[in-house]
Amino acid sequence: MQRYSGFGLLKHSLSYHENWQRVWRNPQPKKKYDVIIIGGGGHGLATAYYLAKEHGITNVAVLEKGHLGGGNISRNTTIVRSNYLWDESAALYEHSMKLWEGLSQELNYNQMFSQRGVYHTCHTLGDMRTNERLVNANRLKGIPNEMLDAEQLQKEIPALDCSKSARYPVMGASVQRRGGNARHDAVAWGYARAADSLGVDLIQNCEVIDMEINDGKITGVKTKKHGVIKADRVGCVTAGNSGVLAKMAGFELPLESHPLQALVSEPIKPFLDTVVMSNHVHGYMSQSDKGDLVIGAGIDGWVGYGQRGSYSIIEHTIQAIVELFPCTSRVRMNRQWGGIVDTCPDASPVISETPIKNLFFNCGWGTGGFKGTPGSGNVFAHTLAHGKAHPLAEPFSYYRFHTGALIDEHGAAGVAH
Amino acid sequence: MSETLAPEKEATVTVAVMNQLSTAKDVRAESPLHHAELDKLASRNPRAGGVSLRELKLLGHLTLRGSQQNQSFMNGCAEVLGVALPTLPLTSVEKGSVSIRWVSPDEWLVVLPADQAFEVERGLRAAIEGHYQVVNVSGGQTILELSGPNARDVLKKSTVLDVHPSQFPVGKVAGSVFAKSTALVRRSGEDTWELVVRRSFADYIWLWLQDASREYGLVIKH
Amino acid sequence: MSQKNRLQSGGRIDRSKALTFTYNGRQYKGYQGDTIASALLANGVDIVARSFKYSRPRGIVAAGAEEPNAVLQVGATEATQVPNVRATQQELYDGLVCGATNGWPSVESDMMGLMGKVGGNMMPPGFYYKTFMYPQSMWKTYEKFIRMAAGLGRAPKEVDQDEYDAVNQHCDLMVVGAGPAGLMAALTAARSGARVIIADEQSEFGGHLLSSRERIGGKSAADWVADIVEELASYPDVLMLPRSTVNGYHDHNFLTINENRSDYKGDKAPADQVRQRMHRVRAHWVVLATGAHERPLVYGYNDVPGCMIASAVSTYINRYGVVPGNKLVLMTTNDSAYQTALDWADAGREVVAVVDTRAKAEGDLVEAVRKRGIKVITGSAVIEVSGKKRVSGVTVAAIDAKGDKVVGGAQHMSCDTVASSGGWSPVVHLSCHTGSRPVWREDIFGFVPGPTVQKQLIAGGINGTYALEKVLAEGVEAGREAATRLGLTAADVQLPNVRSLSEGKAMELYHIPHTKPTSRAPKQFVDYQNDVTAAAIELATREGFEAIEHVKRYTAMGFGTDQGKLGNINGMAITAKSVGQTIPETGTTVFRPNYTPIAFGAIAGRNCKELFEPKRFSAMHKWHEENGALYEDVGQWKRPWYFPKAGETMQQSLDRECKAVRESVGILDASTLGKIDIQGKDAREFLARVYTNAWAKLGVGKCRYGLMCKEDGMVFDDGVTSCLGENHFLMTTTTGGAAGVLEWLELYHQTEWPELEVYFTSVTDHWATMTISGPNSRKLLAELTDIDLSNDTFKFMDWREGSVAGVPARVFRISFTGELSFEVNVQANYGLHVWEKLFEHGAKYNLTPYGTETMHILRAEKGFIIAGQDTDGSVTPHDLGMSWCVADSKPFSYIGKRGMMRSDCVRKDRKQMVGLKTKDPKVVLPEGAQAVADPKQPIPMDLLGHVSSSYWSANLNRSIALGFVKGGLERMGETVYYPLADGRVIEAEICSPIFLDPKGERQNV
């Protein structure tokens, strides 16, 4: 793999950048693989990378129906945090956070992971209780997290309206200073480049249209373009389309796919260098290195695969942002878009074996997928390599909806992603 | 006055009916917008404007629930109210001081003078057999009447309903979103609209209407 | 400074209305009817921006929404600052203040420019992915510098004083664009009797006809437009919206229009008027007549000020009376651009040459140009521009027939303006918003709208139709079809006669070759705003970013505030060529709303400040205000939190309120609790199915507490329900849960058990509810009621009807405080009257108003839960130690029963709610503290559960708390530890949650 560095950049600039190598190959699929990963998004590519790097399994194919990193990894608001309410979630997301720290160097691809701090503002006594609860839980689990009162908060985020005259005055906030943003495309491309260099076949424009299942065991997948490709194990990492894949395998999942919208303003001079989330007022925002205000909207209440939602959701989101940051009223919204998020009843993912032997699913990340990318890929690779769930993944079993061992993050989630 | 006070009848009480109107003097009844002192405003601002507002306050409001298939219900209502319940969706009828708004296939809102609410409820209960519900909701809502050439413009800022004359003829009734609250909207005349709104939201809607009417000029009426 | 480029006559500006404006601190003059752009050009201002990456000087290239460079900061005061205003769309008004958004010390001489020159080659696409990585700790520092270069304009520091609103519109036909096609479509539909809305982003209707010298039906284009506008205005059901950009096309024909109501008049909207208005349009049918944007060609240093698109040059001349230069070189691949040469010549300035990339040029316009004696050079192209801050000349060379390479020697020509035209791109943006993919048309070298499920029609330029006579015909046709589909009789509209031109075939060319390979040639810009060059795109594909989405994201092409209106097609063409595909194979990127950017304020509308969300008030709110209540937000309600007296701390107020209730009498406004009137012979059965406990035997006149679960067995609401009659119940819910519970009941009734005869009606707002609680509550109430309150006739958990303070009332003897309590319900109109009467009589008992906080303390002393505070969707009634409230003997398997039986829900070691007594009674546990068995254990610790409710109890003179502990119900008397953030570890004993009066005697006296 051609290493990247400032010096390399200088060298290439002297040769007019004519000698840069391809970041990944365009291989023809083999007849058979040890592991096939369906879905070339962030989680799928991360899974492939860790399979090769940590488990030495390199006879792996990632089948992507479109282009690499074309799903939610390229449509999210790039927030990274691990301050989750329940121990199981916090452990998984913290595992992810630790991988984020140092990912740029590991992949030799700048993830632009900046730990600028993620603030959850509290507007009611209930907000305060919930945040105190998760701050304490996180802290005792070794995940730094702290509470701020309204004055401290105002000092740290001058543009935030902390006045008493607000409809829901800010009472305080919890802040995870290690949280922040990363560059979404860099995650997908970085993992893809690294996986490819370890021998993984990344096959784009290769849609899976059926699964080859004999007496409850999967033996391969049928693709639109390359026919049947055999595999010992298959992992589905197709956020937004998990239900469609499950249908091929003949079972239902405990989730629904909903549109989740986001929007950006025009680039303006930086005035916000942290991530601010308000569950109660229903808006969250950060400002990118280009100057755009990156704003997440709520989920539409209905099933939708159209990567579009309803305008009223955008209206409510903008109202919330203007309420929180009055100085944005004359700033202009540039564009909006939508992703498809698989949402589980308990707002936690499924990382699990399934009723079909050797077929594994990693889905249901809902609104938390981006921050979970490294951890998700890491534990799912382990799960695929050993044929059984990674310890951190065990609680996220497909079967918890039968036993009732749910990991209900709604209490803490609100709209915050 | 009420059956429930008579212990020996207790076993037979099926529904508690109660005259909720106070007859005592020195008892003050306040409409949901009492604090806005609309009457003061009305006497203060006779100036012209595109929108007029008045509160049709302290009226009797009865919610009726029942099946159109239940003849006893339909007949009983017609008999006691003096006019048949409108069965055509989104319509209303008016007779004398009584108006009836269609709310859903099995729900109607009867608006009448407050002092008739108890008698009418009792009459209905005496006249109707089978399954139905009568609930006095007089304290829970009020009616705001918008009128004037710009009334429709204010409505268009406030509700997603299509209030164009061709789509919303006089007499039509529709429940919908109103700003961030809800309202049962009825077109009671060429330029006159009635909004049935909930008590606890009345102040918000009052603020909203002042804001939304500003560019046309808002006239408060008695 | 004189307007040196302003013509003496012509254009649509009003020379009698001179306007003064300020740009970069200098004053300039313009006229009514100018845009900032036309006025700047009239004054000979060349540089309006510095480019994002290389800080190269940039000038105005276009005349409309597609302008990528002239993006300015506008606003005379701090509060009225608007960032990133497109100078080509902002109308000039007197006193307008604007400036470039970057460049230091000034946009003319910018220091960053040097860095751009030096570092430029170090900044290929994606360079930031390849560096700034080592050491990890340094990224934050690198980022500080990167952020210094971020952004165009700036947000104001002061709060926006302007108002905005939204209007809901409904129509039969929405026509987008008021050019020739749109006007004809609207006219036809209007004559057919349809409700029509027609909107256009420009200040007046007419589209490109406003800058055209064509004649239509024997009139000037302008007069023809005026006549149609006049007729449209005569239809009451036609709404005409100029200065209104249709920025979003959503599903089921919902469109959003941003109407600019005052930005063209001044900084701030006049009093009582809105600055901008959003129209939320629901249309039965939509006609898209959005026209087309001209494509510039991609050639060396094509970003030097003075390089413009041909049609823009014509627009400035014909519409604004401004010739943006003296010596023009026009490069074109088609006939239409020849008009620009004619316009330039007629304006009395020199056309150095028309450079036509086609081997042979023929057609009426070409002939007209030749007749004027203007030099036409065919089979050639401008391969490079010279000049730094303004074009000083061009290098022209012969190219091959495919336009792939330079074949002839180069000649230099001096000029100060280069106009280029690579043909036209239909404005398909809106048609893509609803998920429809545009399709490529070989014959016009452009994308047109693809198949859609929306009720959408298209006409004119967007359909690749450019000849005026055909455009007009398509407009009429679209109008007729819409009318017919709407069930109307389509009216006939006479087509005016217009001149028709013979046109030579255009050449498909986007990227002009250079003698050097692209990677070494002078920068050839594709996306001006993001400094994306042809070389960058080739590099991206060379690195494997072959999908158009990859190219776009890797190079940032099309991510600017112009969303690539000018550059995208060129970029796709260059991508396609370098990966050896056709353009349709490469595909297009997806366009999303907004078509052009919109102020947040406009989208927020009136829903700001006090109207952001409703504040709900009870009938007694006025009294609470007058008596100094502080409020707690509960849902949308403003509930009194506590009633501080002068000089009191919060804790002092709470202590006083708590003591008053236990020692004498207090009063709480409980009106916000949800109340549902339930009638029907199956009401009782229905209650038994939705509550976890039994209801069969509840007699008339009695009340009972109930718990509600979801099907998963988790508690979601609770409350007291009273039996008013055999078939009549009054259910109460939590304040926040009211709406949800009613919907829940209706859902099960309508979808699962329609056979049950029961009706539900909300009476939450109908009843004002006041809870009188404390040993003296009976005495107080007795003074005002005719109800016999004696303990033996009116028992705990009974309700009675009677009059209170002269008002008919229902009085419920229920208690959430554990004290003797009466809950008085009167029709809300009497609420304040009764409340005040109670205070008149209550003085002698020290009747004390208390708020939610005291209510919470008092109920905690009794171990009563608060759904939503002590539950979080993960606790069963058993987890709450409330198995007494679960009746599994009930015949029907009530909602929640099966859920509670699931294997995980019957674990003995679940987190269960218990009481907690701190070892030090003075220490109050913080709510949210987490319990551990051994505080010395290393992190990560094993957590046992959290504190859900915790207070100082003045009555018990100690702290009390409710919280969850794993297997807590079996661990009474055990000790748990709470390690806090400040280092303290609080020791607490697990105990019964009932801290006061365990036998419940106080409420029965």
Added chain:
Amino acid sequence: MLHIYCPHCCELREEEEFHAKGQAHIARPLDPDNCTDAEWGNYVFYRKNPRGLHHEIWYHSTGCRKFFNVTRDTQTYAIKEVYKIGEQPQVVAEG
């Protein structure tokens, strides 16, 4: 922004007036107590979630407060039919 025909109010209304209530035609087991955990879990949590035709329940919350069924294409968002509770869909996905 969906435009939904309410079969009780008998006219098209804006999405803001409604709540989406998820997959339709899921019958509550008649004898929950004798369901296995799996059967109960499937009833409560597992969904078809189709990409294509979806039969779903909507609630006209600010209007007539009635629940009803909608058949909607989850990709194009086009509403194919609206029918009352207790009725069966006419438009169904093949296979």
